[in-house]
Amino acid sequence: MKKIVTYVSIASFLLIFTELGCSKSSTSTPAPTNPCAGVTITVTGTTTPTSTPTASNGSIAATASGSAGLTFSLNGGTAQASGTFTGLAAGSYTITAKNSSGCSGTQSFTVTSTPCPAITVTATVTQTASPVATTGSIAAIGAGSTGFTYNINGGAFQASGTFSNLGVGSYTITAKDALGCTGSNSFTVTAAGCATITLTSTPTNTSGPTATNGSIVASATGGLAPYTYSKDGGASFQASGTFNNLATGTYPVVAKDFNGCLSNTASTTVAFTCPTITANASTTNTIKCETNNGMITITASGSSGFMYNLNGGTFQPSNIFTGLGAANYTFSARDGNGCTQSGNTTVSQAPAGSLFLAVKAVLATNCAIPGCHLSPAPQNGLDFTDDCTIVGQGLRIKARAVDANPSQMPPTGPPLSAGDKQKIVDWINAGGKHNN
Ligand code: HEM
Missing domain, CATH: 2.60.40 (Immunoglobulin-like)
Incomplete structure (x- = not known):
């Protein structure tokens, strides 16, 4: 008895020892503190647009608050003390402000561009002395902006708008303003002694x-x-x-x-003139209780290389679209040159077939007793007031009420009349679908 007590004491001691050791190790490593907890660095700023669409002279002047000793970087680049970034092309930029502990805040800026003015070029053209002489000249003047330089046929820009030693021919003069915006015009140098052609x-x-x-x-x-x-x-x-x-x-x-x-x-x-394209569509109804099976066939004439689409979708070579539900559709035919003709058509749901309706009536009549298959509490979950339940159960209805001998449905009372059974047989033989 004493020995048992000793064992228990040792076990208790080990348990306590283990727990102490465990709790000691968990308190010896303090949880790391987050230096950014409670620090919110907010970046704000203003942007200056570029002077032309292509110039790289926009800027962003950013400031940040929420911490001391902040540095700024543009699109993750090198950090700098100033929040101002210059020499920027039009576009979107992200500025990050970061403190010495690595806590940061970011903000996106969009540098917009200033559109170019409309620049026009006029010129005084001097004829060559003869058809083969190169004594013609063009003295061009730019208008619409300032600080123009000029070039001829895409060559180097020069301060003067006058180009000399030109032979007979057509020349394009481009004027570029101080901001890099350009305008062009073509001039023809003709020869003196030439008759007017x-x-x-x-x-x-x-x-x-x-x-x-x-x-x-x-x-x-x-x-x-x-x-x-x-x-x-x-x-x-x-x-x-x-x-x-x-x-x-x-x-x-x-x-x-x-x-x-x-x-x-x-x-x-x-320019282009499209031929007169005629596009028509014929449709096939979709049948209730079946997977969508409506169809549209597009017929186009008046051009060639036709492709077809529905509702603005991808053009396809086939003029037949299948698997369609009941809805209105816009169709287009596009010829090989990109000319299109469109139209509208409707895929409808086929009406219920007479054989189906006869069977539905048989079920309604013979099921008008408690415990049968009509809502609100249809037997076996089969609600024979629902068209698609009837269609889905068509073969089983025939098996239970017609083929079984003796008839299994209705389970009590007289079987269906021979005429009613025939209605079920006729419908199944015609296809057993909603529109049969
Ligand atoms: C127009 C007559 C009826 C037809 C065509 C018919 C058809 C069916 C069908 C197709 C099923 C599904 C089971 C299977 O796939 O075999 C079924 C189940 C059932 N029906 Fe009917 N039924 C009719 C009338 C009735 C009536 C009047 C009652 C009771 C008052 C009834 C009670 C049941 C019960 C209890 C089940 C589930 C058990 C079983 O399958 O036997 N039915 N019936």
């Missing part, structure tokens, strides 16, 4: 926004035939005045005579 240029539109079947027919008069024609402002010439296979766009058409004398530049725009 008059150009007419007639476009034929493409058959769609992406088609390349536009054309231009140009014809020159005056000067000395034969003429050559250019649709790129004089960069290259061809003998024919007809340009085919053109995409939409504006073409600077110019003619040159045998002496190298240039006509006026006719800025000729090839």
Whole structure:
């Protein structure tokens, strides 16, 4: 007996010892304190827009509160003492203010840009002494802004707007203002001694926004035939005045005579004219109690390469859309050149079929007793006032009320009449669906 008590004491001692050791170790390591607890660093500031859309001279002047000794960084970059960041392009920036303990606050800023003014270029053009001389010049003046420099045909900018030693040809002068905003215009240097050459240029539109079947027919008069024609402002010439296979766009058409004398530049725009597209849709009803099975078939004519979509969705090569529920639909047919024709159509729910309605009536009549399958307390959870329950149970209804011998449904009372059984058989044989 004494020995047992001793054992108990030792066990108690071990238990106490263990608990003491456990509690000692848990208090010896203090929980780390969060230096940022209760510290809220708030960043505010103002932005200065860039002077043009492309200039990198916007700035953000940020200040922060909530802690001392804060440094600032832009988009996670190098930290600095000042909250001002300059030389910024238009865009979004995040500024982070951080104290010596690493606690931080951030704020997003958007540097906007100032739009360019409309810059126009006019010029006084001096003819060359002859068709082959390079004594022409263009003295251009920019307007709409200040501090202009000028270039010719995309070359280096210079302070003067006058370009000399030019041969016969078409030249583009660009004026750039002090902020980097530009405006351009094209000028034609003609030759002295040249007769006036008059150009007419007639476009034929493409058959769609992406088609390349536009054309231009140009014809020159005056000067000395034969003429050559250019649709790129004089960069290259061809003998024919007809340009085919053109995409939409504006073409600077110019003619040159045998002496190298240039006509006026006719800025000729090839636009697009879509063909008349007809698009119709035929629909197939969706059947109640089935997975959506409505269908739309689109028929398009008047062009080629058609693709089709429904309700503004992705265009597809097939003109048939299946699996549709009862609803209104917008359909479109798009031809190979991007011309579209749209219309509206409706997929309806097929009405209940006469054979189905006859069976529904049989169930209603023969079930008009307590304990049967009509709501509010339908037997077995099968509510035969619900159309889709009837459709779903069609084969079982036939099995229980028609095929079983003796008939199992109704379970009590007389079986269904031969006529009622036949109605069930006829409906199942026709497909057993809601619209049969
Ligand atoms: C127009 C006549 C009726 C038809 C076509 C019919 C059909 C059915 C069907 C299809 C089921 C589901 C079970 C299975 O899949 O086999 C069922 C179950 C059941 N029905 Fe009917 N029923 C009819 C009338 C009645 C009536 C009048 C009662 C009782 C007053 C009744 C009581 C039950 C009961 C208790 C069940 C669950 C137990 C079982 O399956 O036997 N039924 N019935």
